[in-house]
Amino acid sequence: MGLPRYAAARAFQTLVSFFILISIAFFLFRAMPGDPTAFLLESPRIHPQTRELLKQRLGLDRPLYEQFFVYIVNVFTGELGYSLYYGRPVTEIMFGRRMANTLVLVGSSTAAAIAVGLLLALASARRYGSKLDSSLTAFSLVTYSIPTFWLGMIFIMLLSVNLRLFPVGGTITATRVHEGLLDLVLDYAWHMTLPFAVLTLIQIGYNFLIVRNSMLSLIQEDFVYVARAKGLSEDAVIRRHVFRAALPPFATIVGLQLAGVLTGAVMTETVFSWEGLGRLMYEAVSTRDYPLLQGFFILVLAAFLVTNYVIDLLYAYLDPRVRLK
Amino acid sequence: MSSWGTMRLFLRNSYGRLGTLLLAGLVVVAVVGPLLSPYGIWQYGVCKPFEQPSLTHPFGCDEIGRDLLTLFLSGARMSLFIGFVAAFLSTLLGALVGLVGGYFGGPLDVVLMRVVDALLAIPTLVLMIIFAAVLGSGISNVIFVISVLSWPPVARVVRSQTLSVKEYPHVEAARACGASSLRILFKHIAPATTHLVVANMILQISNAIIAEAALSFLGLGDPRIPSWGGILRFAFRIGAMSAGYWWYVVPPGLGIVLAVLSVTFISYALDEIVNPRLRKY
Numbered sequence: 032m033g034l035p036r037y038a039a040a041r042a043f044q045t046l047v048s049f050f051i052l053i054s055i056a057f058f059l060f061r062a063m064p065g066d067p068t069a070f071l072l073e074s075p076r077i078h079p080q081t082r083e084l085l086k087q088r089l090g091l092d093r094p095l096y097e098q099f100f101v102y103i104v105n106v107f108t109g110e111l112g113y114s115l116y117y118g119r120p121v122t123e124i125m126f127g128r129r130m131a132n133t134l135v136l137v138g139s140s141t142a143a144a145i146a147v148g149l150l151l152a153l154a155s156a157r158r159y160g161s162k163l164d165s166s167l168t169a170f171s172l173v174t175y176s177i178p179t180f181w182l183g184m185i186f187i188m189l190l191s192v193n194l195r196l197f198p199v200g201g202t203i204t205a206t207r208v209h210e211g212l213l214d215l216v217l218d219y220a221w222h223m224t225l226p227f228a229v230l231t232l233i234q235i236g237y238n239f240l241i242v243r244n245s246m247l248s249l250i251q252e253d254f255v256y257v258a259r260a261k262g263l264s265e266d267a268v269i270r271r272h273v274f275r276a277a278l279p280p281f282a283t284i285v286g287l288q289l290a291g292v293l294t295g296a297v298m299t300e301t302v303f304s305w306e307g308l309g310r311l312m313y314e315a316v317s318t319r320d321y322p323l324l325q326g327f328f329i330l331v332l333a334a335f336l337v338t339n340y341v342i343d344l345l346y347a348y349l350d351p352r353v354r355l356k
Numbered sequence: 357m358s359s360w361g362t363m364r365l366f367l368r369n370s371y372g373r374l375g376t377l378l379l380a381g382l383v384v385v386a387v388v389g390p391l392l393s394p395y396g397i398w399q400y401g402v403c404k405p406f407e408q409p410s411l412t413h414p415f416g417c418d419e420i421g422r423d424l425l426t427l428f429l430s431g432a433r434m435s436l437f438i439g440f441v442a443a444f445l446s447t448l449l450g451a452l453v454g455l456v457g458g459y460f461g462g463p464l465d466v467v468l469m470r471v472v473d474a475l476l477a478i479p480t481l482v483l484m485i486i487f488a489a490v491l492g493s494g495i496s497n498v499i500f501v502i503s504v505l506s507w508p509p510v511a512r513v514v515r516s517q518t519l520s521v522k523e524y525p526h527v528e529a530a531r532a533c534g535a536s537s538l539r540i541l542f543k544h545i546a547p548a549t550t551h552l553v554v555a556n557m558i559l560q561i562s563n564a565i566i567a568e569a570a571l572s573f574l575g576l577g578d579p580r581i582p583s584w585g586g587i588l589r590f591a592f593r594i595g596a597m598s599a600g601y602w603w604y605v606v607p608p609g610l611g612i613v614l615a616v617l618s619v620t621f622i623s624y625a626l627d628e629i630v631n632p633r634l635r636k637y
Contacts, residue, residue, distance in 0.1 A: 048474040059490055172371075172624060176562070176616035178569050181588060181609035188597040188605060199598060294481035298570060302592070312482070316489045316574055324486050335478045 037347050045340045050103075052332050057102050060325050061095075111326040116318045121326035125308060132202055133307035136223060137296050140230035145285065147231070148238025152277075155239070156246040157269050168243070171236030179295045183229045183302035190225060197225050200304035226303045230295050234288070241284055245277045252276075279350055286342035293331065365629045372629075375621030382615055386436045389429030397422070397430045397581065409603050416603035419594050427587050428607050434583035436615060438499055438568045443560035445503035450510025451546075451553050457511065458518030459541050469515070472508040480505050481567055488576040495578040502567050510556045514549050521548045555626050562619040569612050584608040 077085075086092045090101060105111070111121040155164040191199045198204070202222050209215040249255065250273055258268045293309070300309035308327065315323040366372040395402050400420040407417040415424035453472075457465040475483075487501045521527065522545060530544050571577055572585030573592070582590065587608040591597075596604040 044473075047470060048477060051471060051474045052478065059487065172620050173613075173617060176566075176613050176620050178566055178573075178585070178609065178612050178616075180570065180573050180592075181605075181612065184588070184592065184597050184605050185609070188600070188602060192598055192600060291479065293479045294570070297482065297485070298573070301574070312485065313574060316485060316576065319489065321490070324489060328482070328486050331482055332478055339477055 034344075034347065038344055041340060041343055041347075045336045049332060049336050053103070053106050053329060054099075056325060056328055056332075057099055060321060061098070106329055111329065112322040114315075114320055114323040114326075116315070116320040116323065121323050124311070124323065125326060125330055129306060129308050129311050132305060133296060133300070133309060136226055136230065136300070136305060136307060137292055139223075140227050141234065141285075141289070141292055143227075143231045144234035144238055148235050149242055149281075151235070151239045152242035152246060153270065153274055155243050156250075156273065157266065159247060159250075164243075167239060171239045174232055174236035175240075177233065178298075179229060179233050180298040180302050182233065183226070183299055186225050186229060187302070198222050200302075202306045223305075226299045226305050229299050229303075230292065233295055234292060237288065237291070238281075238285075242277055242281055245280060246273050249273045249276050279346060283342055283346055286339045289335065289338055362629060366625055369625040369628060371621040372625030375618045375625065378614060378618035379622065382432065382436065382611075382618065385429065386432040390426075390433055393423070393426040393429055395423045395426045397427055399423075399426075406599070406601055406604075415607055416601070418590060418604060424587075424603065424607070427582060428584075428611065431582055431584040431587050431608055432611055432615075434495075434578070434581050435565055435568060435585070435612065438495065438502070438583065439561050439565035439615070442499045442502035442506070442564040442568070443557055445499065446506040446564070447510050447553060447557040447560050449503065450507030450556070451514045451549065453507065453511040454514025455518050455541055455546060455549070458515035459522055459537070459545060465515075468511070472511050475505065475508045476512070481570060484567055484571060485574060485576065488571050493576050493579055495581070498568060498571055498577055501571070502564050506560060506563055506567070510553070510560070513552050513556060517549045517552055518545055521545050524548075551630070555623065555630065558619055558623045558626065562616045562623070565612065565615050565619070584611045 083092075090098055093101075109122060113119065114121050114124055117124055151167055155167050158164055187199055191197045198221065200222075203209075203215065203218050204222075207218070209218060246269075250269075254276075255268060255272055258272045259265075263271075296307065297309035297312050299305065300307045301313040304310065308330075312324070312327050314320070315327065367376075400422050402423050403413050403417040403421050405417065405419050405421050407413060407421070409416040413423050413425065415428055418424055418427070453468055457468040484501050484505050487505065488497060491497045491501065527540060527544050530540050535543070568577065568583060569585030569588070572583050573589050575589060577583055577586045577589075579586075585608075588605065591601070591604040591608075594604075596602075
């Protein structure tokens, strides 16, 4: 299969996935017992005429398949409705400052965790079974087991409250008038330190274990045998052959792992009052703001499917074996 | 490898031993602990608000003077119970989907695998939060949400095993003897996937415990009987970190870490045994 055909086939698959998932969202938000609009409409305190009017206005008097069709069209045209709590369009609330804050936090911590994870895996695979290797493995298993929000709470307690090194939460000091851009950026970075540290720490262990284990499997491959046979030093074998071969599969995992990072972002932003999409989601859950939740869900879906699609294409470009399957 | 051989290797692995001991200890605490506590979880005023840990109240007290050790013990029961039950249900569901899809193949398999792919591509916990917010809180809803969204990895693994097992001679022999599809599936194929199902269930337990903690922390757990995550929610909302009430924050979190860690150790040890490439050479 050529690359263009592979790209088209994967695009079709991605669209099917998107369709399945937004259909699940439709039935979840409309056909489930907790639907607030349904609850409001069933209430005996509402006048029957008002009820009819509301149903017409919301399109709830139409048959379900018609509602479904309208919903699909709306999703694809970016009409995600109004937030119950803010009274503004869902898209307007999500895009802009909130999204920028989340992208900065998630992007920087993911990049840092990838860099550190790879370096540690490299150091560890060179000396498999050493003290360093086993303590790094233990460390990874432990960080993997710590709930993100609890790590955040402990950081706040120790570093913000006891040692007063960092702010307790927020994105900037609200009470301060910033003198120039540099002052603002520094204040922002100071607020971001702890959430950044938490999000990075919880990802390092995962990256480390994945790369280390895949390197250990590769060490027994024939090409490593050849590399050793031609007299390369063990260091060069690991660095130039094993490590390099472990990178492409890792790239696909990073795409899938973004899912975990986003979940981590919801918990971290909640604990640190970081004004991002994750915190917005927590607020939407607390106020039962269903349109906002649904919009958030659709945004997350689109972001993930697109990311995974791009990574798959990149992978297929780098490794022709993938598209031949 | 015989199951006794696996067992011996497992117990010789230090991660395996440590994980098993830890998990056994926690289960004992969760089962016996609440029975020994002299207070109820909603019995307030048994001590001063935010009283520090002492001999009478080893874990201190919360904002309305409840004994935090009592809450911790009942939280252990809740967290582990939900973790085990949700993991069991999701593994069961995943195994069924994998067996049926892999054995029967055809359009049914295609549809099931499309759903699996779609669910695997997105953040499960975010989906759980949304499901839980729509369904409302309560122990059965939490279990339902966790199990109904975590089965896809199990289905994927069991399906690929089913695909190869169904070509084995003993399956063909059974078919030649006229055994029904269901009999072949559950009598001759399912047992060959047991080791995968067990290994996956263990992973599912740690995922379920973490998911439950996160849901409860966001206020989507059962409000009547707080789990460890639920206690941390109380602590967070009352501002325990800023006030320096460490005894409110540390024990429930450590409980979660130890529970997840014990399961992670067990699964790591199993992985080292089942996957010989990871064994020390």
